[in-house]
Amino acid sequence: MSVDTVDTPAPRPRGPGARRARGGSSWTAFAMRRFAGLVGTVVTAVVVTFLIVPLIPGDPAVSAAGPDATVRQIEAARAELGLDRPVFERFADYVGGLLQGDLGHSFSLNAPVADIVASRLPFTAGLSFLALLVVLVVAVPLGMAVSALTRGGRRGKLDAAFNYTTAFVAAIPPYVMATLLVLLFAVTLQLLPPAYTRSQPGVSMLLPALALSIPSICLISRVVRRETAVVLEQDYLRTARGWRLGTLRTATRYALPNVLTSTLTLSGIILVGMLGGAISVETVFSWPGLGLGVVNAVATKDYPLVQGIVLVLAVVSALMTMAVDILLGIVDPRVRGDHDG
Amino acid sequence: MADQAAVRPGRLRWNPPLVVGTVLLALTGVTVVIASLTLRGTAEGLSADTAQPVSAAHWLGTDDFGRDLLARALVGAQASLVMALAATAISMIAGVLIGTAIWTAPRRLREVALRIVEITVSYPELLIAVVIAAILGAGRWQLVVAVALANIPATARLTANLSGAIHQRDFVTTARLTGVPRRALISRHLLPNMAEPLLIQLAASFSTGLVAMSALSFVGLGVQTPDYDLGRLLADGLPSIYSRPLEVVGPTLLILLLSIGAMLVGDGLAAAADPRLARRPAGRAAVTTRPRSAEPVPESQQSEQQSESSAPVVVRDLVVRRADGTSLVHGLSFEINRGEILGVVGESGSGKSLTALSMARLLPDGLTAEASALRTGETDLLGRPSRRELADAVAMIYQDPGTTFNPALRLGAQLTEVLRVHRGKSTVEARTIITDLLAGVHITDPERLMRSRPYELSGGMRQRAMIAAALAAEPALLIADEPTTALDVTVAAGILRELARIRDETDTATLFISHDLGVVEELCDRVLVMKDGVIVEELSREALRAGDVSSPYTRMLLESVPRLSGHGAVRR
Numbered sequence: 001m002s003v004d005t006v007d008t009p010a011p012r013p014r015g016p017g018a019r020r021a022r023g024g025s026s027w028t029a030f031a032m033r034r035f036a037g038l039v040g041t042v043v044t045a046v047v048v049t050f051l052i053v054p055l056i057p058g059d060p061a062v063s064a065a066g067p068d069a070t071v072r073q074i075e076a077a078r079a080e081l082g083l084d085r086p087v088f089e090r091f092a093d094y095v096g097g098l099l100q101g102d103l104g105h106s107f108s109l110n111a112p113v114a115d116i117v118a119s120r121l122p123f124t125a126g127l128s129f130l131a132l133l134v135v136l137v138v139a140v141p142l143g144m145a146v147s148a149l150t151r152g153g154r155r156g157k158l159d160a161a162f163n164y165t166t167a168f169v170a171a172i173p174p175y176v177m178a179t180l181l182v183l184l185f186a187v188t189l190q191l192l193p194p195a196y197t198r199s200q201p202g203v204s205m206l207l208p209a210l211a212l213s214i215p216s217i218c219l220i221s222r223v224v225r226r227e228t229a230v231v232l233e234q235d236y237l238r239t240a241r242g243w244r245l246g247t248l249r250t251a252t253r254y255a256l257p258n259v260l261t262s263t264l265t266l267s268g269i270i271l272v273g274m275l276g277g278a279i280s281v282e283t284v285f286s287w288p289g290l291g292l293g294v295v296n297a298v299a300t301k302d303y304p305l306v307q308g309i310v311l312v313l314a315v316v317s318a319l320m321t322m323a324v325d326i327l328l329g330i331v332d333p334r335v336r337g338d339h340d341g
Numbered sequence: 342m343a344d345q346a347a348v349r350p351g352r353l354r355w356n357p358p359l360v361v362g363t364v365l366l367a368l369t370g371v372t373v374v375i376a377s378l379t380l381r382g383t384a385e386g387l388s389a390d391t392a393q394p395v396s397a398a399h400w401l402g403t404d405d406f407g408r409d410l411l412a413r414a415l416v417g418a419q420a421s422l423v424m425a426l427a428a429t430a431i432s433m434i435a436g437v438l439i440g441t442a443i444w445t446a447p448r449r450l451r452e453v454a455l456r457i458v459e460i461t462v463s464y465p466e467l468l469i470a471v472v473i474a475a476i477l478g479a480g481r482w483q484l485v486v487a488v489a490l491a492n493i494p495a496t497a498r499l500t501a502n503l504s505g506a507i508h509q510r511d512f513v514t515t516a517r518l519t520g521v522p523r524r525a526l527i528s529r530h531l532l533p534n535m536a537e538p539l540l541i542q543l544a545a546s547f548s549t550g551l552v553a554m555s556a557l558s559f560v561g562l563g564v565q566t567p568d569y570d571l572g573r574l575l576a577d578g579l580p581s582i583y584s585r586p587l588e589v590v591g592p593t594l595l596i597l598l599l600s601i602g603a604m605l606v607g608d609g610l611a612a613a614a615d616p617r618l619a620r621r622p623a624g625r626a627a628v629t630t631r632p633r634s635a636e637p638v639p640e641s642q643q644s645e646q647q648s649e650s651s652a653p654v655v656v657r658d659l660v661v662r663r664a665d666g667t668s669l670v671h672g673l674s675f676e677i678n679r680g681e682i683l684g685v686v687g688e689s690g691s692g693k694s695l696t697a698l699s700m701a702r703l704l705p706d707g708l709t710a711e712a713s714a715l716r717t718g719e720t721d722l723l724g725r726p727s728r729r730e731l732a733d734a735v736a737m738i739y740q741d742p743g744t745t746f747n748p749a750l751r752l753g754a755q756l757t758e759v760l761r762v763h764r765g766k767s768t769v770e771a772r773t774i775i776t777d778l779l780a781g782v783h784i785t786d787p788e789r790l791m792r793s794r795p796y797e798l799s800g801g802m803r804q805r806a807m808i809a810a811a812l813a814a815e816p817a818l819l820i821a822d823e824p825t826t827a828l829d830v831t832v833a834a835g836i837l838r839e840l841a842r843i844r845d846e847t848d849t850a851t852l853f854i855s856h857d858l859g860v861v862e863e864l865c866d867r868v869l870v871m872k873d874g875v876i877v878e879e880l881s882r883e884a885l886r887a888g889d890v891s892s893p894y895t896r897m898l899l900e901s902v903p904r905l906s907g908h909g910a911v912r913r
Contacts, residue, residue, distance in 0.1 A: 044460045048472065055476045063478070152706030167358075171604040173552040175559050176596050179575065179582075179589055187586055194582070235744035242703055242737045243759045243810075244728035253758075257749035276465030280556040284579065295560045298475040306475045313468055321463055 030329055038322050045314035049307040050094050053081055056303075064107065064301050080107065081303060103311070104304035108297070113308035116293065121312065124278055124289035127205060131212035132271060139217045143224025144251060144259065151232055162225070170218035174277035178211035178284035195286045208285045212277050220267050227262045231255050261328065268324035272317045359609025365602035369595070373422055376415035384412035395587065402587050404577075413574060414591030420481075420570040422599065425551040428485045432492035432546055437539065439493065440500020441527060444508065455501060461494035470553050474562045484563040488554050492546050499542050503535045537614040541607055548603030555596055571596050652676035653850045654700075654818050657714035661695045661874075664707050670695050670874040677818065677850040682840065684865030685854045686898065692874040693854045697820045700852070701735045702726075718817030732763045736811035740823040742803035746795035753791030756810045763814065778809040782839050801832035808839055812847075819843070819851045825860065837864050859902045862886055870895045 053060050061078035062069070069077070082090045097104065103113035150159040172180070185207060186194035193204045231237060232255065240254040282291035290309050297305035388407035395402050401410040443454045461469070473487035507513055513530050521529075557563035558572030566573065571592045578588030654677035661670040670692040677683045685693045699710035702722060715722040720734035739745045746755055756779075757771035766774070772791065779787035782805040795803060804824060811819055821840060825833035841864055844851055855861050861868055862885050870878040870892065878892040890896055 040456065041460050041463060044457070045464075052472060052476055057477065154706065167604060167608060168601055171548070171601040172597060173556060173600060175556055175572075176575070176593055179579065179593060182582060183586055183589070187583055235739060235741060236747040238703060239737075239739065239745045239755075239807075240747065240758075242701060242735075243762070243814075244732040245758060245762050246728055249762065254747050254750075258747065261749065272463065272465055276467030279465075279467050279471060280560055283560040294471055295562060298471060298562050301475075303475070306472075310468065310472055310475075314464055317464060317468075 027329075031326075034322050034325050034329075037325075038318055041318035041321075042315055045311055045318070046095065046098065049311045049314070050091055052307055052310075053083075053303050054087060059083075060303065064303055066301070077107070080105070098311075103308035106297075106302050106305040106308075108300040108302040108305065113305050116305060117290065117308055117312050120288060120290045120293045120309075123287060124275075124282070124291060125316075127208055127212065127282075127287060127289060128274060128278060130205060130209040131216070131274060134209060134213040135216045135220060135271075135274075138213075139220035140224050140256075140259075140263070142217070143221035143263075144228045144255065146221070147225045147228035147232065148247070148251065151229070163222075166218035166222050170215050170222070172215060173280070174211055174215060175280035175284055177214055178208065178281050181207050181211050182284065196288060204285070205287075208281050208287050211281045211284070212274050215277075216270050216274055219270050220263070223266050224259060224263050227259045228255060230262075231258045234258070264324055264328050268321055271324070272320055275313060275317050275320075354613040356609050356612050358605045359613060362602050362605025362607075362609055365598060366606060369418070369598045369602060370422060373415050373418045373595075376412065377419035380409070380412040381416055383409045384416040392585065401591050402585070404588060410588060410591050413569065414571070414595050417569045417571050417574045417592060418595040418599070420564070420568075421551060421555060421572070421596075424481060424485050424554055424570065425488075425547055425599075428489040428492065428550045428554065429543065429547045431485070431489035432496055432550070433539070433543055435489070436493045436496025436542075437500050439497040441504060441531070443497065443501040444504035445523070445527075451501075455498075458494050458498045458501065462498055466491045466495075466549060467553055467556060470557055471562060474557055479562055479565050481564055481568065484554055484557055487557065488550050491553065492550055496539075496542055496546065499538060500535065503538055504531055507531055507534050537610070541610045541614060544603055544607035544610055548600050548607065551596075551603065552600055652678050653718050654852070655714050655716045656696075656700065657712055659696065659699060659710060659712040659715065661692070661699055661704065661708055661710050664709070668874065669708070670699070670710075673871075673874075673876055675869060675876070675879070677852060679850060680844055680848040681867065682844050682851040682853050682865045684861035684868040685852065685871055686856060686858055686861050686868060687871035688856060690873075691871040693856075693871055694822055695874075696871075697737070697822050697852060697854055700818065701737050701820055702731060703737070720817070729763045732759055732814050732816075734816060735818045735820060736814050736816035738804070738807050738811050738819070738821040738824045741827045742800050742807055743795075743827065745807055746803060748795050750794070751791070752793055752795060752798075752806055756791065756806060756813065759810065759814045775809060775813060778812050779806065781812075782806075782808050783835070784809075799832075800828050801835060804828060804832075804836050805839065808836070808843075812843065815847075817850065819849050820854070821851060822854045823856070824853075826855070826857075833860075840864060857902070858885070858898050862902075870898065 056063055059074075060081060061074050061083055064081060065074045065077040078084055082093065085093075094104075101114060103117060105111075106113050106116055109116060146158065146162045149155055150162075153159075182194045185192045192207050193200070194207070195204065197204045237250070237254055240250045245253070278289065279291035279295060281287070282289045283295055286292065290313055294306060294309040294313070296302075297309060385408065388403070390399070390403050391405055391407040393399050393403040393407075399409050399411070401414070403409055404413070439458075443451055443458070446454060469491040470487045473490050474483060477483035477486060507530070513526065516526055516530055554563060555570065555572030555575070558570050559576045560572075561576065564570045564573050566577075569577070574592040575589055575596070578585075578592065581588060656676070657674045659670060659673040660668050662668045673692075673696060675683065685696065687693050695704070695708070698704045699712075700715065700717065700722065704710055712723060717734040720726050720730045722734070726734065746752060753772060753775070756775045757766075757768065760766040760771035760774060761768065764771075775791065776787040779790060784790050784802065784805055790798065790802065790806060798806070807824075824840070825836050828836065837860065840851060840853065843849055853861065853865055862882065866882055868880045868882065868885055869876050870880065872894050878890060878895050880890060880895070884890065885899075888899060890899065
């Protein structure tokens with residue numbers, strides 16, 4: 001994901017029939033295609049995470065056991081990683097284990113990876129969900145309002161202010177945003193805790209959620225604004241205005257579905273990017289989620305834990321992409337017939 | 342992205358974000374390079390001045406080892422900058438090569454490769470970078486490789502898509518047919534046409550690369566102490582953020598300067614490549630400030646004018662102006678009687694549609710209407726009629742039925758909207774009324790039409806549905822703005838018959854706009870001929886049929902009507 005590619009969506013045909021169904025394709029075919037996409041992504045993730053260990057330069061066992069390890073410890077690590085067996089056998093084991101819900105055993109924490117993931121996943125899920133909620137609740141109305149207010153080149157100052165503010169804020173990396181938020185709310189104002197506190201997880205979730213959502217709000221509201229500007233000039237919106245439904249009803253019933261269609265695709269990419277952002281933001285706030293988990297695992301060369309968490313994060317991002325696609329299919333049935341969208 | 346390929350390679354168009362971004366990056370870059378050459382000693386040498394506050398000697402104070410924090414931030418920025426440039430170079434070169442290779446591959450291989458690239462793009466970049474960091478371990482070059490690899494898929498996909506799009510364009514087809522060798526095809530046709538989007542991608546790669554790299558160093562997976570870059574410095578400062586918040590200021594500021602600079606350059610390049618996205622020229626931005634309402638005229642004049650006529654539609658001295666004061670319609674006056682279809686003909690730009698839109702109060706932003714009287718039924722269109730009054734007063738049928746309905750909603754929801762909002766009907770009642778109206782305009786299966794979405798119907802069916810929607814409000818005035826122009830002749834004839842029937846059955850006043858005198862002659866009771874915003878002639882149908890016209894312009898229009906036998910479709 002990048003600011004610029006996201007910010008300049010490929011203009012797609014918007015006229016009716018531009019993405020007309022190819023005939024006979026419907027929910028089942030649509031769901032099948034999306035499911036196939038999910039399977040492809042998950043299979044790739046399985047293969048890639050497996051490859052982490054064989055691809056480590058030198059001897060992974062030495063690297064895993066650490067610089068001061070004895071020969072015995074290195075051999076133990078070698079057995080643990082299964083390096084004494086052929087690659088294909090290990091892969092079969094890896095896949096077999098995954099099918100039974102076994103993600104391996106963490107060296108550093110001496111616990112099943114699946115348990116560690118299960119205990120950390122709710123923290124990342126909760127954080128991402130809150131951030132996502134904030135993003136959608138703020139970005140969509142904001143973008144639509146700015147678009148309506150600046151329609152036809154009116155309110156040039158608002159236009160410029162919105163453009164520059166969102167551009168600047170969107171360029172702030174999440175961990176820098178996190179640091180700035182800590183400086184402001186924890187150090188200066190002393191309103192919110194600067195890190196995860198076990199006693200009040202809800203309150204300590206606010207700052208990380210803000211750090212994750214603010215840059216995304218800026219990106220998505222820019223997209224919404226641009227898409228709304230296009231939709232507002234469409235004939236069907238003039239028709240709706242001709243029916244005198246009032247600004248709010250016209251906006252929510254007639255502009256919103258069309259804005260959503262084009263916005264959701266891009267938002268999906270941005271939201272998956274937020275998962276990446278969680279990796280650094282969780283570190284700032286010592287948030288005990290998967291992001292901080294994978295960072296610690298890499299730092300301690302706990303390869304099974306790295307594999308497990310990366311796999312789960314990849315699957316979660318694939319599920320999010322699929323959820324967005326299905327949402328698209330509900331909002332705009334033309335998408336269902338679109339074989340390559 | 343693909344259609345950015347349509348942009349012709351050419352001179353770079355400088356715009357404010359591009360200039361500001363370039364200047365920002367250049368200044369920061371030069372400062373950072375100079376600092377890394379001159380300040381390395383201050384940045385890394387230990388001194389006795391530990392944990393100093395801000396002073397003239399140390400602008401941002403010093404850290405626990407007495408190292409100048411500003412110098413450290415600047416030298417660290419140089420490391421980040423060099424690494425980001427290296428990663429960008431690697432990812433761009435590899436991405437373009439892979440993308441081009443995918444495009445030149447045989448079809449099967451190409452599709453598989455594209456799928457893989459798509460899947461890779463769908464993972465968070467930072468996650469890929471973390472995986473690679475896990476494999477390679479921590480350190481400078483590992484960091485560069487990790488971020489470069491993570492950035493490759495996006496560039497590869499862009500290149501492959503661009504190649505595909507350009508490949509289908511005419512000049513490439515021509516080049517291939519004339520036997521231009523593949524290598525020349527790539528270097529002479531493909532790459533120059535991809536230059537602009539790839540340049541934008543370059544800026545994007547740089548900014549995401551810089552951010553991702555600092556993020557990895559920040560979380561401890563990148564550059565390791567005692568080596569440092571911006572991310573490392575920020576992480577080092579974070580634990581002591583309460584006692585010495587200044588320590589995070591330097592690295593934060595430099596990351597922001599660099600990433601905002603890169604973002605502005607990317608935005609600027611995108612705007613330069615696609616003028617549609619560029620800021621509007623000042624001249625146009627000034628056009629639209631006035632409200633979209635018709636301007637009220639003095640009270641006395643208004644009442645005097647209105648008492649004058651009993652016709653349901655009265656227009657007096659209608660002027661439509663641009664915001665800069667130039668008028669497009671210059672003082673039209675006419676009336677429409679009950680059960681009358683008034684035709685307005687004229688070439689495009691003659692002001693017909695503006696007249697109609699003024700009466701519907703739907704003028705585009707930037708245009709204002711003034712009149713001494715503008716009235717439909719009981720509604721004074723110069724005042725502040727409520728939405729409901731407006732809906733009762735005027736309904737419109739538009740030119741292109743292909744675009745007048747919202748493609749995301751079923752027709753039933755759209756057709757019943759007016760009844761539900763303005764008449765307080767329940768959904769069921771509204772559907773019954775609309776079903777009857779649809780049957781009235783000869784839709785054979787109204788129920789099915791209500792369940793359909795606009796793009797599932799033919800143009801004729803959509804236009805009939807539009808008429809039904811217009812009739813639902815039982816408006817005093819029905820405006821049909823070229824309702825048959827987008828339809829083929831037989832379908833158009835059906836629509837015209839409906840309009841004639843509505844006039845006969847409902848007593849509605851209709852304003853029928855067309856550029857086709859033949860159609861107007863068939864349908865309308867009276868005709869206004871417009872040219873350049875004024876009425877040049879008013880004719881009865883009989884006069885028009887007899888060719889009894891006085892204006893040379895009308896005569897010219899009449900003579901341009903092809904007189905073919907097929908035109909009698911609406912003759913009653």
